[in-house]
Amino acid sequence: MTTTTKRAPRAEGQWAVDGTAPLNPNEVFKAADDGLHVRKRIEEIYAKQGFDSIPSDDLHGRMRWWGLYTQRRQGIDGSRTAELTPDQLSDRYFMMRVRLDGGALSTEQIRTLAGISRDFARGTADITDRQNLQFHWITVESVPEIWRRLEDAGMQTIEACGDTPRVILGSPVAGISADEIIDPTPVIAEIVERFIGDESLSNLPRKFKSAITGHPSLDVVHEINDISLVGVVHPELGAGYDLWAGGGLSVAPRLAQRLGAFVTAEQAADVWHAEIRLFRDYGYRRLRNRARLKFLLADWGPQRFREVLENEYLGYRLADGPEPGPSSLPADHIGVHPQKDGLNYVGFAPTVGRVSEDILEALADAADSVGARRIRFTPHQKLLVLDVPPERTDELIASFEKLGLRANPSPFRRATLACTGIEYCKLAFVETKSTAAAVIDTLEQRLADVSLDRPISLHINGCPNSCARIQTADIGLKGQLQKNPDGTEEFAFQVHLGGGLASVDREDAGLGRTVRGLKVTSANMPDYVERVTRSYLAGRKPDE
Ligand code: SF4
Numbered sequence: 001m002t003t004t005t006k007r008a009p010r011a012e013g014q015w016a017v018d019g020t021a022p023l024n025p026n027e028v029f030k031a032a033d034d035g036l037h038v039r040k041r042i043e044e045i046y047a048k049q050g051f052d053s054i055p056s057d058d059l060h061g062r063m064r065w066w067g068l069y070t071q072r073r074q075g076i077d078g079s080r081t082a083e084l085t086p087d088q089l090s091d092r093y094f095m096m097r098v099r100l101d102g103g104a105l106s107t108e109q110i111r112t113l114a115g116i117s118r119d120f121a122r123g124t125a126d127i128t129d130r131q132n133l134q135f136h137w138i139t140v141e142s143v144p145e146i147w148r149r150l151e152d153a154g155m156q157t158i159e160a161c162g163d164t165p166r167v168i169l170g171s172p173v174a175g176i177s178a179d180e181i182i183d184p185t186p187v188i189a190e191i192v193e194r195f196i197g198d199e200s201l202s203n204l205p206r207k208f209k210s211a212i213t214g215h216p217s218l219d220v221v222h223e224i225n226d227i228s229l230v231g232v233v234h235p236e237l238g239a240g241y242d243l244w245a246g247g248g249l250s251v252a253p254r255l256a257q258r259l260g261a262f263v264t265a266e267q268a269a270d271v272w273h274a275e276i277r278l279f280r281d282y283g284y285r286r287l288r289n290r291a292r293l294k295f296l297l298a299d300w301g302p303q304r305f306r307e308v309l310e311n312e313y314l315g316y317r318l319a320d321g322p323e324p325g326p327s328s329l330p331a332d333h334i335g336v337h338p339q340k341d342g343l344n345y346v347g348f349a350p351t352v353g354r355v356s357e358d359i360l361e362a363l364a365d366a367a368d369s370v371g372a373r374r375i376r377f378t379p380h381q382k383l384l385v386l387d388v389p390p391e392r393t394d395e396l397i398a399s400f401e402k403l404g405l406r407a408n409p410s411p412f413r414r415a416t417l418a419c420t421g422i423e424y425c426k427l428a429f430v431e432t433k434s435t436a437a438a439v440i441d442t443l444e445q446r447l448a449d450v451s452l453d454r455p456i457s458l459h460i461n462g463c464p465n466s467c468a469r470i471q472t473a474d475i476g477l478k479g480q481l482q483k484n485p486d487g488t489e490e491f492a493f494q495v496h497l498g499g500g501l502a503s504v505d506r507e508d509a510g511l512g513r514t515v516r517g518l519k520v521t522s523a524n525m526p527d528y529v530e531r532v533t534r535s536y537l538a539g540r541k542p543d544e
Pocket of ligand 1: 419420421422425426427428429461462463464465466467468
């Protein structure tokens with residue numbers, strides 16, 4: 001008889017269990033020096049001595065802690081993405097991400113962003129689906145002056161990328177909407193004030209994404225964040241938040257899970273702090289592709305996760321609480337809506353989030369001219385103008401229409417998202433933004449006869465990462481390089497169908513399914529989307 005010895009499971013690289021010795025090259029460079037320390041070197045050395053003075057660990061590693069990635073070298077097509085090194089793929093220019101917690105801006109801040117775009121970014125500006133603004137073509141020499149302008153205007157790039165607490169998504173209608181359950185503005189401000197830039201939280205296993213809303217439209221895509229606080233009313237404790245954890249997309253998508261815990265407004269920042277420390281200490285660091293919080297939550301389950309959170313980090317038990325009600329409200333806030341103070345807010349749709357120096361400047365002027373001085377970006381690549389007097393709302397809409405920003409967009413202009421794609425992203429295989437814009441133009445003509453009671457969402461990614469959340473769209477398209485049976489290669493989009501978030505499209509959230517073997521090219525994308533739309537409309541049930 002032979003006896004078999006069971007091999008002990010391999011350590012996952014959890015600091016609290018296995019110690020802090022670095023187990024992969026990313027952990028090595030993070031242990032060698034905190035990413036936040038690179039700012040001093042950028043200001044004192046790299047901005048003065050130029051691009052070639054930046055060592056690799058800072059260039060491809062720590063500069064992300066300040067929102068800086070090298071952008072893709074122009075002219076390298078997607079067939080070479082997988083074979084080239086980061087150095088070979090990198091241009092001597094950077095993408096810079098400005099974190100805008102809660103997406104909240106004044107028109108003066110918009111003008112500052114427009115000025116930076118004009119003076120340092122060749123007019124580029126993209127609103128992201130995480131309420132950030134991204135510039136391209138940034139030189140390292142210009143970074144200190146950009147930081148000076150941003151910080152003078154109350155904005156920052158700290159921890160906009162990297163293994164850090166990223167921008168806090170917040171309801172774009174926080175504090176103004178008449179039907180709000182609770183205003184998350186103070187909680188977001190407290191987290192940013194107390195914890196962003198805290199060096200005890202700047203070496204996480206991977207990024208940590210947060211979302212907070214008190215609006216019944218569930219407008220912050222709470223199912224795909226590492227932590228989400230969603231407004232609910234507790235029968236005894238009043239308005240507060242339902243706690244969710246462990247959502248994330250990319251190549252191993254998982255929706256967040258409720259922990260069944262009720263968090264009061266006073267507890268919210270401390271609960272956030274407890275969860276991020278739990279992630280820092282127990283998150284997996286051996287393999288980078290298992291380092292997001294979702295893998296830990298999947299292994300532990302919500303009950304154990306909540307117990308460790310309460311017992312080891314918070315020091316008290318949270319009350320059990322109710323789950324958020326289903327949402328029937330559109331979460332993108334497009335169109336005209338009344339505020340609780342009698343003014344209006346108006347949601348506009350830039351095409352796939354792309355704006356420019358000129359558009360930013362002109363939209364700030366147009367908003368100011370009707371006395372509206374607050375702007376908010378949304379997690380759906382849209383923008384809102386707050387505080388619009390009802391009698392001047394039509395005037396504002398007409399001014400924005402001239403800028404290509406529509407308050408009543410077609411269903412596809414409204415519900416199409418596209419990531420950065422091959423234009424600037426080093427990981428991309430295919431072009432995305434102009435492909436999406438062309439598809440929208442074509443579908444607006446071809447489907448002019450079709451009436452949709454809600455938009456069909458179309459999300460387009462340039463690679464298997466999921467920056468444009470393809471698994472949560474009705475139609476998700478993932479760019480890849482496809483090998484044909486005859487050995488030739490072709491750029492194509494793998495199709496995912498039937499995804500949706502409770503907050504956007506449907507009462508129950510679900511991830512889209514890959515339709516095996518079904519791929520579309522940029523050229524036949526309009527045909528495909530038209531076919532899916534028409535056959536869905538022809539065959540759907542009355543309550544679908
Ligand atoms: Fe780049 Fe891929 Fe993200 Fe698109 S999905 S921005 S191509 S990493």
